[in-house]
Amino acid sequence: MHRNHPFYSIYYHGFARLAVAIPAVRIAEPAFNGERTRALARRAADEGAVVVLFPELGLSAYSNDDLFQQTTLLDAVEQALIDLAAATHDLNALLLVGAPLRHEGRLFNCAVALCSGQIVGVTPKSYLPNYREFYEKRHFAAARDAIGDTISVAGQRAPFGTNILYEAEAIPGLAVYVELCEDLWTPLPPSTFAALAGATVLCNLSASNITIGKADYRRALCLSQSARTIAAYLYSAAGLGESTTDLAWDGHALICENGELLAESRRFCDDEQIIFADVDLERLIQDRMRQTSFSDSIGDYRERLRAMRRITLPIKPPFVTDLRRTVARFPYVPDDPATRDERCYEAYNIQVHGLIQRMRSAGVTKVVIGVSGGLDSTQALIVAVRAMDRLGLSRQNVLAYTMPGFATSAQTHRNAQALMAALGVSAYEIDIRPSALQMLRDLGHPAGEGKPVYDVTFENVQAGERTSHLFRLANYHNAIVVGTGDLSELALGWCTYGVGDQMSHYNVNASVPKTLIQHLIRYVIRSGEFGGEVNKVLEEILATEISPELVPAADNNDDKPAQRTEEIIGPYDLQDFNLYYITRYGFRPSKVAFLAMHAWRDADRGSWPEGLPEHKRRAYDLPIILHWLRVFLYRFFQISQFKRSAMPNGPKVGSGGSLSPRGDWRAPSDASAAVWLAEIDRLIEDLKRQG
Ligand SMILES: Nc1ncnc2c1ncn2[C@@H]1O[C@H](COP(=O)(O)OP(=O)(O)OC[C@H]2O[C@@H]([n+]3cccc(C(=O)O)c3)[C@H](O)[C@@H]2O)[C@@H](O)[C@H]1O
Numbered sequence: 149m150h151r152n153h154p155f156y157s158i159y160y161h162g163f164a165r166l167a168v169a170i171p172a173v174r175i176a177e178p179a180f181n182g183e184r185t186r187a188l189a190r191r192a193a194d195e196g197a198v199v200v201l202f203p204e205l206g207l208s209a210y211s212n213d214d215l216f217q218q219t220t221l222l223d224a225v226e227q228a229l230i231d232l233a234a235a236t237h238d239l240n241a242l243l244l245v246g247a248p249l250r251h252e253g254r255l256f257n258c259a260v261a262l263c264s265g266q267i268v269g270v271t272p273k274s275y276l277p278n279y280r281e282f283y284e285k286r287h288f289a290a291a292r293d294a295i296g297d298t299i300s301v302a303g304q305r306a307p308f309g310t311n312i313l314y315e316a317e318a319i320p321g322l323a324v325y326v327e328l329c330e331d332l333w334t335p336l337p338p339s340t341f342a343a344l345a346g347a348t349v350l351c352n353l354s355a356s357n358i359t360i361g362k363a364d365y366r367r368a369l370c371l372s373q374s375a376r377t378i379a380a381y382l383y384s385a386a387g388l389g390e391s392t393t394d395l396a397w398d399g400h401a402l403i404c405e406n407g408e409l410l411a412e413s414r415r416f417c418d419d420e421q422i423i424f425a426d427v428d429l430e431r432l433i434q435d436r437m438r439q440t441s442f443s444d445s446i447g448d449y450r451e452r453l454r455a456m457r458r459i460t461l462p463i464k465p466p467f468v469t470d471l472r473r474t475v476a477r478f479p480y481v482p483d484d485p486a487t488r489d490e491r492c493y494e495a496y497n498i499q500v501h502g503l504i505q506r507m508r509s510a511g512v513t514k515v516v517i518g519v520s521g522g523l524d525s526t527q528a529l530i531v532a533v534r535a536m537d538r539l540g541l542s543r544q545n546v547l548a549y550t551m552p553g554f555a556t557s558a559q560t561h562r563n564a565q566a567l568m569a570a571l572g573v574s575a576y577e578i579d580i581r582p583s584a585l586q587m588l589r590d591l592g593h594p595a596g597e598g599k600p601v602y603d604v605t606f607e608n609v610q611a612g613e614r615t616s617h618l619f620r621l622a623n624y625h626n627a628i629v630v631g632t633g634d635l636s637e638l639a640l641g642w643c644t645y646g647v648g649d650q651m652s653h654y655n656v657n658a659s660v661p662k663t664l665i666q667h668l669i670r671y672v673i674r675s676g677e678f679g680g681e682v683n684k685v686l687e688e689i690l691a692t693e694i695s696p697e698l699v700p701a702a703d704n705n706d707d708k709p710a711q712r713t714e715e716i717i718g719p720y721d722l723q724d725f726n727l728y729y730i731t732r733y734g735f736r737p738s739k740v741a742f743l744a745m746h747a748w749r750d751a752d753r754g755s756w757p758e759g760l761p762e763h764k765r766r767a768y769d770l771p772i773i774l775h776w777l778r779v780f781l782y783r784f785f786q787i788s789q790f791k792r793s794a795m796p797n798g799p800k801v802g803s804g805g806s807l808s809p810r811g812d813w814r815a816p817s818d819a820s821a822a823v824w825l826a827e828i829d830r831l832i833e834d835l836k837r838q839g
């Protein structure tokens with residue numbers, strides 16, 4: 149496949165490459181500082197960055213003290229700006245450079261925005277620190293003390309103020325705002341208002357000196373500002389070369405995106421540095437669109453926001469294919485073992501608490517559950533047992549039924565029995581074949597006469613008989629039926645509607661994706677909570693092929709499940725990936741495919757969740773990714789919403805979302821998948837045509 153199709157470029161998918169540079173600096177040597185700025189700006193632009201941020205007062209150095217009041221130094225800064233503009237006129241990037249500038253008879257601590265050799269805007273610092281080690285008011289005037297809204301600098305006239313947004317029409321979603329160091333330390337940073345006005349990339353030119361513990365504090369400030377404003381936050385602190393008369397400098401650069409750290413410099417480094425991150429502008433805008441309180445805040449400050457000036461930049465999207473951003477293979481399962489264990493702990497508690505509350509309010513002390521020996525019913529059974537333990541009730545109050553049908557394999561049957569016994573629940577077995585056969589005969593179905601017609605009716609009769617038994621058992625024992633179907637199955641419509649596994653009195657798994665269920669079970673094994681016998685069965689269950697076991701094997705070998713779910717609906721690894729990006733962020737299918745390609749194309753790259761067996765660490769190439777994505781789109785948008793619209797109750801577990809029509813996902817049952825399929829089909833055709 150030719151990799152010159154726009155599909156392969158990050159910019160086609162709403163990403164922008166942003167850079168933060170920490171050049172070497174010399175105090176009061178603007179020519180040298182300008183030259184280092186030029187060199188790093190060129191390097192960053194050559195690598196496809198469209199925004200390059202430099203430290204505060206970088207052209208003069210920050211630690212000049214009273215030298216700032218020397219005309220000779222200020223002239224030299226202006227000359228450095230003239231030279232820098234000329235030397236970078238051919239760069240396809242917005243450069244944000246720090247300089248002390250004379251204006252209206254005072255000196256301002258400014259961020260100069262350069263693009264295509266032009267000074268496109270100048271932003272003065274709003275909040276000048278004048279406490280403890282800082283004396284900025286001795287040298288500078290603050291933004292609020294400026295009179296006009298333009299400045300003459302380096303032979304050019306440019307917009308001046310704290311109300312400037314830089315936008316590039318050719319890069320949708322790119323809107324840059326600039327503030328300076330202390331501005332972020334205030335209760336209401338100017339960037340907060342800029343974000344409300346539409347800025348997605350907030351840049352901070354900083355010269356923060358380092359003291360013990362300060363790096364963590366800065367990181368926390370940047371992360372929280374990026375999360376609050378649903379924006380990217382770029383930060384550049386001065387480094388090697390600033391004066392150590394009384395202070396020290398660590399060259400701390402950060403790129404954060406909505407509360408997530410994407411890149412960070414090495415601090416106390418002897419070399420110049422550039423850090424890069426490919427920021428997902430579309431994701432930011434999608435999140436702002438969803439979070440209605442963001443829009444309410446805009447309403448509250450409309451007057452201030454109206455004063456914002458928008459400068460259009462002539463920047464074009466470069467063709468960049470090496471996505472510099474980690475795309476996790478499992479969006480629902482963190483790779484890092486500590487975080488994963490924390491999430492598993494949360495998930496279990498949410499599930500168990502949900503069930504406890506439902507039992508209390510329904511006034512029941514027993515639950516009924518169908519145990520197949522598969523992953524989902526195992527997980528739900530563990531939750532039910534924990535709920536009984538917490539309620540101080542006997543585990544015998546869990547009425548567990550294994551119900552072999554026409555295609556139940558010896559292996560899962562064995563696992564189901566062993567699990568129930570090891571957990572100490574009330575274990576029963578009901579053979580559903582006689583009642584299923586009766587129903588097939590009543591329907592006039594050929595399988596009722598022993599003919600091998602294994603259609604969807606044959607499958608659903610068995611799922612239906614099981615559910616029918618479970619509900620009547622619940623009536624009989626004054627219990628409730630615990631549902632087992634997981635989020636991934638709901639997304640794909642992979643369950644039998646109504647009198648089938650779609651229905652229960654309370655479904656503890658409803659918002660737990662299949663890829664997480666495996667890890668929840670592994671977590672139970674690791675925790676040692678249930679002891680050796682239970683763990684042995686759990687290991688067996690984890691190793692069994694995922695199957696609905698509704699169709700008998702042709703060769704009658706019934707030791708292992710015959711139907712392989714993932715051959716029909718696709719690997720859950722990919723389908724959970726698709727589910728996350730389609731429902732959580734509303735991305736186009738082509739973008740989801742692009743992300744999946746980066747996450748899944750090479751099994752040797754990146755990390756895998758600990759405990760995942762070797763044979764499950766597999767790669768998927770783009771044609772396979774596109775094939776299963778198409779299956780997902782059709783099943784999710786076209787044929788399965790009616791099942792979700794009638795979902796039983798169950799707790800939302802992950803921030804990735806649930807599919808409850810009363811919660812995260814309200815959608816019409818009659819929608820068509822045409823636009824999603826058309827988008828992916830256009831791409832498949834294009835790529836085929838290109839060979
Ligand atoms: N838009 C719509 N609004 C309202 N009703 C609609 C509908 N579209 C179809 N229907 C009705 O719904 C029926 C289709 O739904 P349904 O009866 O559920 O049947 P269906 O979705 O065709 O089949 C269930 C599938 O799930 C699989 N399954 C079942 C159970 C467990 C598991 C597992 O592995 O966990 C997998 C099973 O192998 C089978 O392929 C149609 O026959 C029609 O009567």
Ligand SMILES: Nc1ncnc2c1ncn2[C@@H]1O[C@H](COP(=O)(O)OP(=O)(O)OP(=O)(O)O)[C@@H](O)[C@H]1O
Pocket residue numbers: 517518519520521522523524525526549550551552553556614632633649694695696697
């Ligand atoms: N042989 C069985 N005995 C008892 N209950 C069953 C049996 N087969 C299915 N069920 C019930 O129907 C539900 C759906 O069945 P299915 O086989 O699709 O899921 P599962 O086995 O729990 O998990 P997985 O989908 O991962 O195999 C099960 O979770 C279980 O509650």
Ligand SMILES: NC(=O)CC[C@H](N)C(=O)O
Pocket residue numbers: 204277282328329330331333354355356357
């Ligand atoms: N240059 C500045 O504005 C520095 C002040 C900021 N509060 C800091 O400590 O890093």
